[in-house]
Amino acid sequence: MLTLVTGCRGRVGSALVSLLHHGDHAVRAASRNPAQLSLPAGIPSVPCDLDDPDTFAAALEGVDSVFLYAEPSHIDDFLTAAQAAGVEHIVLLSSSSVLAPDAASNPIAASHHAVEAALTASPLTSTFLRPGAFAGNAYQWSGAVRGGHPVDLPYPRSQTSPIDEADIAEAALAVLTDARLRGTAYHLTGPESLTAAEQVELLAASAGSSATVNAVSRDAWKKSVSPFVPEEIAEALLTYWAATDGSPAEVTGETEKLTGRPARTFAAWATEHAAAFRP
Template structure:
């Protein structure tokens, strides 16, 4: 029997989707989570406890593994990579971020963690494939409470652009590079198929639920205060800088998903339709 693919973050949308794809293809997979008892997987899927912040959990999770799907956590990345080399891991697919591609990435708190893991992985000598998605379509779920309760979304820059990518496309891309050797060893910038403003995304959600959703512009300071329970000031400031930079400026759109999966990327409207119940009162 071939070696299992270790999938970190298996409770997340991308990790769980990748586990399902590998299993459906008849490939051995080891689903890793900090709380494996909470995984909702078929009995024939091997699970293991792996916490990227606890090096003591690394050896057992990596035993017998040749490929890894890795989330970008720089906390103990050198220890993880040393354990991976000792276990004989030959290929790691890293879920990074397109934020590493932009000017000033070294000083951006969002980009820094991904850049640190990319650099450590490159230096490790292990064959690496870097997946660099931009904004996730699923980030729109953060508007759900406001839409359900008031029918309004408050944003600081309604005209700021993004090219949101469906999480299933990221899972498909990861599956492709894990199963097709010719795709390995490169970096892929992954986006959705179109650049949309925040207002256009909100309109697409409205169309999906058959209800008009109002867009209210708030000051950056008010938005930051509202986000204080969910993110630190540095992250909020970095996001506001991004929003301002792309206000009225289309985001990059790539063919990365199509190159890896041989089909077009899913649209934001696709995601909105699939998740419409999330936004209904």
Template sequence: MTVLVTGATGHVGRAVVGSLVAAGQDVRASSRDAAKLDVPDGVAKVSADLEDASTLEPALDGVSAAFLYTRPQGIGAFVKAAEAAGVRHVVLLSSAATLEPDAAHSRIALLHRAVEDALAAGSFASTALNPGAFATNTLGWRADVAEGVVRTAYPDSWIGAIHERDIADVAARILIDGSHDGESLALTGPEPISFREQAEVLADVLGRPLRVEELTKEQAVERMLALGWPSGVPESVLGAWARTVQEPSPVTDVVREVTGNAPRTFRQWAEEHRADFS
């Protein structure tokens, strides 16, 4: 069985490749420019652009299952190409926003829901992975951490930050065994942790103090847009953060249920990524 991993230059995509390789699978990694892919020996590399239908047929040729990142543009062409290639199962990296009560009014939820719905209408099995906060979002603090500070809105927002390798392990298991067809799986870390607590853990791991500076909502939106977040998405994310100041984001045990292993803690993530902050 050959498994295609799209977006293999990203944090989660790279981790999915690693999990599949560790499980002994035949893996094909893709990105818009295959030359930029850094993958383990034995992993095939292919250029594939979800917005360029002409690249999809060769990328999917001989593929039994595929890991897909959310990109509404071109999803129709991907579904057609996957059906034509005989793909049996697609696992999508979606968002917890699609599971929220206000999903119909959330820009980020609507973007992800469009892809979820397109895959669900395909002739193949599909599973949506719906993580909330990514531990890797903390990498956006790197410039501030170099100054000895963490700047964020709602520092006391409690989120279930999840390690990218837990998302990858869940994705790999489902891609291999074909389970959870038609399901949306809410993925979280093992416990709610506030941004202030994340800063404390990071300071301890790095061995240097970090003060927390609270940003206004307007300042946070400006910074997020400067980092490349799509228009309208920062407001949706900040709204979720505001809600979890008083009521922590719920955590799930889905990672353990699917993989048999407890989800990794934020401290584990920080220790593994220590060099990223040096």
């Protein structure tokens, strides 16, 4: 069984490639720029740009299963090529945002929702992994924490259950290698609900930083991120944080169900990645 892993420059895809390889599962790493990948010895790589249908056929040749990122622009072409290649199973890295009532129009959820819809309409067997907030989202605060500066938060009490990307990769490994787990959707979370402020405190403690939290207005935060966050995304994030302000995030236990062990805590993630936040 040969698995094609797309998006291998990402933290989940790169971790999954290594897990498959070390488990003696045949794997092919795919990326828009495969020459830039840093892969364990013995893993073949192939160009596969989800924005370019001309790259699909060669990447999928001889492939039995695919780990797919949620890029909707040419999803129908990708599924046509997958069927022609004889692919049996696709595991989609989706998002728990698709569970929202406005998923089809929400700018954060829309791409995941569109790809899920295409896969649902396809005859191919598909499995959806729906993680919530990634632990790695905390890198957005690394500059402030390194410098010992306040981290500006519009909703410091907004809660998530951040999941370690390594746990997502292990969940993907499980559904790719155990046929009994195929064909359903899994809402993946970390093991606990934490406020944004609590996450910053854990990062600062692990890194030995004096960084604290500074509550700011919606407009001030939106202005500060405007050079790199589109306005519609910023508004969607603010709406989400407002809705979860002071409300515990759901902890599903689906991560443990797939990996067979407790999900990694955010505190453990902060300790493991402390170098990125250390003054």
